[in-house]
Amino acid sequence: GRWGGEPSLVVAPASTEETARVVKACAAARVAVTPQGGNTGLVGGQTPLGGEVVITMKRMRKIRDASPLDNSLTVDAGVTLAEAQEAAARIDRLFPLSIGSEGTCQIGGVISTNAGGVNVLRYGNTRDLVLGLEAVLPNGETWNGLKRLRKDNTGYDLKQLFIGGEGTLGVVTGAVLKLFPRPKEKMTIIAGLPSPEAALRLLSRAQGTGGGDATSFELMSRYIISLVLKHIPGVRDPLSAAHPWYALIEFSSGHEGALRAPVEAMLEDALAAGEISDAAIAESEAQAAQFWRMRHSMSEAMRPEGGQAKYDVSAPVAAVPQFLNDADAAVERVCPGARIIAFGHMGDGNIHYDVLQPIGSDPRDFERRQDAIEAAVYDVIDRHHGSISAEHGVGVARRADIARRKQRAEIAMMRAVKAALDPLGLMNPGKML
Structure with missing residues (x-):
């Protein structure tokens, strides 16, 4: 209820062809369109502002192709992130994107917001995990860019316009996702730290650890840990004493037995250097899940405050x-x-x-x-030359801030792209620009 208004119509196409017919009809009638996925966005990008036709992708749920040889998965835009992960697992592969809403968010929305999550350190953002894309353009034409290529140097990489585009340039209807071999071993560690400066040094040390890859490195203040302990039943303090800061680190390896010795040596060196004060290694999948439950419960723990x-x-x-x-x-x-x-x-x-x-x-x-x-x-x-929206997007909430804080040349280029693809301004109006 924070943003939005009543749509004129909600349409649920079951295929790319049906989506194209809907968009073409809207273009002919000069009616705006708002694409909608799992409705998990936090900045209003998926919310109609009033009078638009909402195109929900909830009926587009097909796994079109799963190729272990190509390490690729081709899916409809309405497939949830969890379903994509499960489809990859069925062919003994990993789709590494992982976010708190993965059971509900859909691949189309994930792509349209360039979602990040906890594994970006090793695997990158959504932008790095999409090989090909299919989209219905604002005039109703379908662009089929569902390529499984790792290399294609024949012009602009057009799919990148739609990744992070928040539905302002077209409706994403399908994607080819990049898969990876499933890790044979994982280690999850939580460490108590004196400061964020120590965390930065520990991160550098973790990235140099042999035997595997540092997949995740999450920083958490003691205050948010205390709120999780206060408000979330069944969560236990991860270490015997309180520390000002904590790091939750996950390593993965393609070889069994490759992680224990180098990770333990890394922790010993970090302790000697004063980067950590204490640490615990998860000795089971259940204990690792408890560490991650604490991290994923933080937003919930703040609500009663x-x-x-x-x-x-x-x-x-x-x-x-x-x-x-x-x-x-x-x-x-x-x-x-x-x-x-x-x-x-x-x-x-x-x-x-x-x-x-x-x-x-x-x-x-x-x-x-x-x-x-x-x-x-x-x-x-x-x-500090940072970004005011790292992974949630712009939507309605950050639109005015983007206009004020981006360079004029950046805004001009974005407007030029929008005008070229959507000259009538019918795709998700009022969002981003």
Whole structure:
């Protein structure tokens, strides 16, 4: 209810051909279109603003092809991320994209927002995991770019326009996803740290560990851990003593028995260097799942704490510690006593920087300060050459900020692309630009 209005019609096509007919009819009638996937977006990109035809992809659920030899999976846009992961597993392959909403979010939405998640450190964003794409253009024409090629140097990589395009250039109807061999071994570690600076050094050390790849590196403050322990039943403190910061690290290897010795040696060296104060290695899949449950419960744990302002930001990895220091000081100046929570994907510089109302404060006063809080956080991000939207997208929520904070040349290029593909402005109007 925060954004949006009533659509004029909701249509659920079951194929690319049906989608094309709907879009062509809308173009002829000069009626705007809003593509919609699993409806898990957080910035309003999938929400009609009023009068549009909503095209929901919920009936487009086919796994079109699964090739272990090509390491590829071709799917309809309405396939959920979890279904794509399961289809890859059935041919003994891995589709590594993993986010909290994977049971509900759909591949079309994942592509349209260039979703990230916890495995970006090793495998990249969605942009790095799509080999080919199929989309219905704003005039109703279908572009079939469902190639399984790793190399194609014959012109512009057009699929990249639609990845992260939030449905403003066309309706994604299918995709060829890049698969990987399934790891033979995983190790999950949680470590207590004195500071984000120590986390940065530990990240560098983890990436240099032999025997496998550092797949995930998540940074978490003690305060958010304490809220998870307070509000989420069944979660236990991961270490015997409290630490200012924590890192959740996962390693994977294509060879069984390759990880234990180098990872233990890495932890010993990190302890000797003062980068960690304590650590625990998950000795079972159940214990590893408990570590990850704590990480994935953080947004839920904040809900009972009152008013909050949430920011999905990124900075160069080496700048994350200084960003946190500068942002904390900036927020304190405009909202004294605010409770600051930071957690997220340290390995790729993406931090979920959230601000909770001061304890005992008037929620209305906190709400009045949110514009000042947002400006303070975004100004710090600008100084560190970061992004105000790392993985959630622009949608409605960040549209005005993008217009103010991107270079004029960038906005001009984006508008030129939009005008070339959607001259009538009918595709997901009011989003991004």
